Amino acid sequence: MEAISVITGTMAPLPRANVDTDQIMPKQFLKRVERTGYGEFLFHEWRKADPQFVLDRPEYRGAEILVTGPNFGSGSSREHAPWGLADWGFRAVVAPSFGDIFRNNCTKIALLPVELSPKEVQWLIGLAEADPAAVVRIDLDAQTVTAPGFEAHFDMDPHTKWRLLNGLDDIGLTLRHQDEVATFEATRPFFKPTTVSR
Amino acid sequence: MARTLFDKVWDDHIVRQATGEPALLYVDLHLVHEVTSPQAFDGLRMAGRRVRRPDLSLATIDHGVPTDNRHLGIKDPLSKRQIDFLVKNCQEFGIPLFGLDDPRQGIVHVIGPEQGLTQPGMVIVCGDSHTATHGAVGALAFGIGTSEVEHVLATQTLPQNRPKNMAITVDGDLSVGVTAKDIILGIIARIGVGGGNGHVIEYRGSTIRSLSMEGRMTICNMSIEAGARAGMVAPDDTTFTYLEGRPFAPKGRVLDAALAYWRSLPTDDDAAFDTEIRLAANDFEPYVSWGTNPAQTVSVTGVVPSPDSAENPIEADSIDRALAYMDLRPGQPISEIRLDRVFIGSCTNARIEDLRVVAAMVSGKRVHPEVSAMIVPGSGLVKLQAEREGLDQVFLSAGFEWRDAGCSMCLGMNPDILGPGERCASTSNRNFEGRQGAGGRTHLVSPPMAAAAAIEGHFVDVRSWS
Numbered sequence: 001m002e003a004i005s006v007i008t009g010t011m012a013p014l015p016r017a018n019v020d021t022d023q024i025m026p027k028q029f030l031k032r033v034e035r036t037g038y039g040e041f042l043f044h045e046w047r048k049a050d051p052q053f054v055l056d057r058p059e060y061r062g063a064e065i066l067v068t069g070p071n072f073g074s075g076s077s078r079e080h081a082p083w084g085l086a087d088w089g090f091r092a093v094v095a096p097s098f099g100d101i102f103r104n105n106c107t108k109i110a111l112l113p114v115e116l117s118p119k120e121v122q123w124l125i126g127l128a129e130a131d132p133a134a135v136v137r138i139d140l141d142a143q144t145v146t147a148p149g150f151e152a153h154f155d156m157d158p159h160t161k162w163r164l165l166n167g168l169d170d171i172g173l174t175l176r177h178q179d180e181v182a183t184f185e186a187t188r189p190f191f192k193p194t195t196v197s198r
Numbered sequence: 199m200a201r202t203l204f205d206k207v208w209d210d211h212i213v214r215q216a217t218g219e220p221a222l223l224y225v226d227l228h229l230v231h232e233v234t235s236p237q238a239f240d241g242l243r244m245a246g247r248r249v250r251r252p253d254l255s256l257a258t259i260d261h262g263v264p265t266d267n268r269h270l271g272i273k274d275p276l277s278k279r280q281i282d283f284l285v286k287n288c289q290e291f292g293i294p295l296f297g298l299d300d301p302r303q304g305i306v307h308v309i310g311p312e313q314g315l316t317q318p319g320m321v322i323v324c325g326d327s328h329t330a331t332h333g334a335v336g337a338l339a340f341g342i343g344t345s346e347v348e349h350v351l352a353t354q355t356l357p358q359n360r361p362k363n364m365a366i367t368v369d370g371d372l373s374v375g376v377t378a379k380d381i382i383l384g385i386i387a388r389i390g391v392g393g394g395n396g397h398v399i400e401y402r403g404s405t406i407r408s409l410s411m412e413g414r415m416t417i418c419n420m421s422i423e424a425g426a427r428a429g430m431v432a433p434d435d436t437t438f439t440y441l442e443g444r445p446f447a448p449k450g451r452v453l454d455a456a457l458a459y460w461r462s463l464p465t466d467d468d469a470a471f472d473t474e475i476r477l478a479a480n481d482f483e484p485y486v487s488w489g490t491n492p493a494q495t496v497s498v499t500g501v502v503p504s505p506d507s508a509e510n511p512i513e514a515d516s517i518d519r520a521l522a523y524m525d526l527r528p529g530q531p532i533s534e535i536r537l538d539r540v541f542i543g544s545c546t547n548a549r550i551e552d553l554r555v556v557a558a559m560v561s562g563k564r565v566h567p568e569v570s571a572m573i574v575p576g577s578g579l580v581k582l583q584a585e586r587e588g589l590d591q592v593f594l595s596a597g598f599e600w601r602d603a604g605c606s607m608c609l610g611m612n613p614d615i616l617g618p619g620e621r622c623a624s625t626s627n628r629n630f631e632g633r634q635g636a637g638g639r640t641h642l643v644s645p646p647m648a649a650a651a652a653i654e655g656h657f658v659d660v661r662s663w664s
Contacts, residue, residue, distance in 0.1 A: 016519075017512045018391050018491050022630040027611050031262060031276035033236035033283050035344075045632050069512055071392035074425060074491075075630060076609075077327040078234065079343035100361075100395060100427055101327060101341055108345035157359060159219045170345070171245070174222060174353045177214055181250075181355055184213040184224055191456035192226055193315055193446045195256040195294045 002110045003167030007091045007138040009064030011128035012054050019068060020075035021102060025084045038080055039087030055088070059132035066093045067124045073102025082106045092138050094145065096121050107160050108170065114138060114145060120152045140165060200466035202363045203432050204398045207338040207463065211321045213355055220357040226320040226337075228350045229306045230257040230293065232284040233611065234325030238348035239287040250354040252292040256315065257284060259298055260305045261611045265574050265601035268298065277612065291351070304577025304603040307331035307545035311415060312577055314444025318433035318460040323350055328545045328627065329428075330421040334414035335441070336433035336463055338398070341422065361427045362396055362472040367403035370479035375661040377555075378413035379547060379625070379644035381405070382420040383485040387495040389475065394426030397473060400465060401431050405479040411440040412551045419546045420627050423492040432464035486532045486657055487629045487642040489520035494629070496532060498647065498659045504528030523631050524639050525619070533657050535641065536568070539622040540652040541634070542598075542645055543574030544608035547625035550583050552645040557589040559649040559660075565597035566655030572599040572614070574606040598652070610635045623651040 029041040047053045054060050066085065072095040073081060082105045085093065092112040106113045116124070127134050127147060136147045140161060145152045163170070174181075201209070214222040228251075235257075242249070249255065262277035272278040281298075288295040296302045302309060307328050310316040318336035323329060325347040332339035342356065350356055366385060386393075399421050406414065414431045421429030431437075438457065441447040448456040483497040494517075496503065502521070505528070508514035521527065526535070542548070542556055553575065565571045573593050575581040581603055584590055590600045607614040608626035616622055616638025625648050629640040643651065646660045654663075 015512070015515075017516050020491070020628075020630045022609075022628070022633055026632055026636070027609050030233050030611060031274070031280050033240075033280055035237040035240070045636055071395070071425065074391055075327065075422070075628060077325060077341040077343055079237075079345060082343075097392060097395060099392075099425065101343060101422075105343035105345065108343065157220070159357075170357055171247075171349050171352050174349065174355055174357065177222065178353075180214045180222075181224070181353060185354075188224070188226075189455070189459065191448050191452045191459070192320070193317060193448070194253040195227070195315065195446070196253045 001167045001169045004110055004112055004140050004164045006140070007064060007112060008135060009091065010062060010133060011065045011067045011124060011136055012060040012063035013125040013128040014054055014066060014068040015125050017069040018071045018074055021073055021078050021081040022075055024073065024081040025078060030078060030080055035083060036087060038084035039089070042084040042088045062089070064089060064091045065136055065138070066090050067121060067128055068093065068095045070096040070118065072098050074099035077101045079105045082109055082111050086111045094121060094124060107164060110164060110167065112138065112140065112164065114154050116145060116152050116154055123150060200469040202465040202469045202471065203336060203400055203430055203463055204338060204363055205469070207319050207321065208360065210319065220359045222355050222357050223321055225323050225350050225354055225356055226254060227310070227315060227322045228255045229310060229322065229324035229329070230255055230347070231261055231306050231326065232259050232280045233261045234344050235287065235347055236280060236283045237344050238351055239291065241348040242351060247352045249291040249293060249351045254354060255293045255351070257288050257293050258296040258303055258306050258309055259284060261605045261609065263298065263604040264612050265604050265606050265614060268602055274613070301578040301582065304580065305545045305548065305605055307419065308549060308576030308580065311335065311411070312444070312579055314441050314447030317441065317447065317456070318437060319463050323356060327422040328419050330426070331415050331419040331545055333418040333421070333428050333430040334411060335437050336430060336460070338428055338430065340428040361398045364394060364397040364399045364426070364473040365471040366399055366401050366475045366477070368401070368405040368477045368479055369403040370405055372405060372479045372482065373661060375484055375646060376482050377644040377646065378409055378416040380482050380485050382417045383487065383492065383495050383642060384482045386420065386424045386492045387485065389424055391423060391491045391493045392425045394421060394424035397426050398428045398430060399424070399426045401429060406431055407434065410551060411436060412549045415549070416546055420492065423627060433460045484644060484647050484660055486647065488524065488526060488532065489517070490523055490629055490631050492627070492629060492642060494520055495642065498532050498657055500532055502526045502528055502530040502532070533659070536621070536656045537623050537651055538569065538620045539616060540569055540571035540648050541607045541622055541624040541626065542572070542648050543576070543606050544626035545576065546627045547645050548574060548576030548580065550580050552625065553580070553584045553589050556645050556649040557592040559646055560596040560598070560653060561592050563596055563653045565652050569652055569655050571597065571652040572601055572607070574601045575603050577603045607634050609633060623648045623657065
């Protein structure tokens with residue numbers, strides 16, 4: 001996984017609440033068996049219905065930060081949603097809150113989920129709408145989001161932060177503790193089922 | 199220290215807990231399906247890793263399968279390729295598979311409990327957000343993404359931050375015509391689609407205790423629609439009776455040991471929850487979702503709300519958008535909404551009890567001439583059981599289509615989809631824009647509400663319908 005330290009870029013504003021992963025990546029694109037190539041399908045139905053949708057406006061084309069409403073990424077666990085956002089070119093999503101599974105999925109692929117207060121997010125959305133070229137700086141180590149005249153702090157659990165800063169993938173980390181897994185496994189109750197037909 | 203049901207199951211699965219790190223949890227059962235697994239298996243291959251415990255994994259095919267004319271094969275080349283990948287991956291990595299030719303094939307969240315694989319006190323994961331269904335037996339079950347699927351395949355564990363405890367207690371007797379589906383729709387309407395974020399919900403109280411296992415599954419299933427990681431119900435005699443004799447359930451002396459453990463799981467009397475909500479059974483009515491998220495739900499006797507009722511501009515905007523998408527106007531009575539389609543199915547409501555209720559209601563009646571209605575059983579075994587009871591004949595005589603098992607029109611990854619503008623009463627779990635087909639309009643309801651709507655062509659209050 002790619003390491004994240006500082007993300008500096010422009011924003012795309014999407015001031016909507018409860019954007020579910022069905023909207024981010026509609027189901028017809030979940031039939032692919034690849035992990036890449038989802039960017040073009042991002043928000044497919046919304047873009048089809050509205051040629052002026054934010055992603056298709058030239059002034060927001062190069063945006064690396066999506067700024068959006070509360071509970072972003074609710075619903076389905078499909079990792080295709082963060083894959084699509086990352087593939088499009090986003091490196092961070094800023095929102096007042098996220099769906100739990102979506103947030104987890106983002107941190108597995110180095111797409112940074114940043115939670116700010118509703119007021120702070122509203123301020124950034126206002127800035128992005130007024131000045132699409134406005135540059136925002138997200139510093140993961142300092143846990144800050146800054147723009148001219150704006151500074152906000154965000155929370156991040158220390159382990160996830162360390163993992164993202166170092167670009168470490170979870171599987172490699174867990175495999176370092178295989179002995180502990182084996183010890184635990186040896187003490188599992190005998191009545192737990194297996195899927196091998198009896 | 200007094201602990202909740204969730205605390206006990208969590209604590210019993212901690213492989214490793216280092217300061218400042220998430221807990222590393224052991225996974226007792228990993229359910230796998232075709233849509234969220236191919237990239238995970240590819241990841242294993244690229245890293246030269248094996249599946250640590252194929253004997254704690256079970257795969258089936260549910261999301262992309264056609265529900266009719268299966269003998270003709272799968273026409274959609276992408277779905278066929280995805281399904282072929284799963285079959286090949288299961289062979290290569292030694293994972294048991296309930297394939298398309300297996301009578302036990304079905305929706306992953308229907309077959310786990312049906313086989314008795316879903317047991318109290320287990321940690322169960324699956325690359326699907328409705329994994330919460332399995333919490334009905336007192337397991338901790340939650341949905342994960344594909345990177346996490348790969349992690350579980352490789353290590354049989356998952357690093358997780360500990361969620362908070364939420365208790366939702368419902369006491370009293372439900373009125374006739376009010377179902378488990380109405381309880382969970384009513385809860386989501388009250389706490390909102392983000393109300394459970396960061397929490398595991400334990401459903402408690404006499405109303406929950408009086409529900410069958412299948413009713414409890416319906417409630418736990420939709421925990422994710424309130425944003426919760428998981429939903430749980432403490433195991434009791436209803437649970438133990440349900441599990442008895444199922445193929446993978448313990449028997450004899452093994453059962454005695456399991457029962458002793460299972461009986462220790464319910465929340466201690468003085469355990470504390472981070473959040474507590476108390477409701478009375480008579481707070482609930484038959485509900486119909488009118489909007490584009492499951493919290494946008496009102497009583498069947500109600501009317502479509504107005505953006506003026508919103509508490510803030512973002513909510514007003516979301517009501518506006520939902521009204522436009524659903525082609526409804528504020529103040530419109532729910533009972534006047536006319537339907538084109540009815541879908542009875544999904545991991546929320548496609549088990550045998552759901553089908554029995556529907557059959558009892560539509561027996562001797564006819565589906566409204568302007569409505570096309572389909573019933574999709576949750577598994578091959580549910581289908582067989584329904585046919586043994588003659589329910590299929592009731593459905594067919596009433597003009598319903600009777601299909602093979604799968605996720606079907608809950609998410610429309612197979613050929614079962616709504617056309618643009620079509621309006622559907624659905625027993626599924628999500629009314630998101632385009633969920634059942636691009637431009638399709640979904641109203642979430644209980645199985646009896648869907649049955650009555652199929653006959654009448656519009657929503658009716660099942661409490662006064664005959």
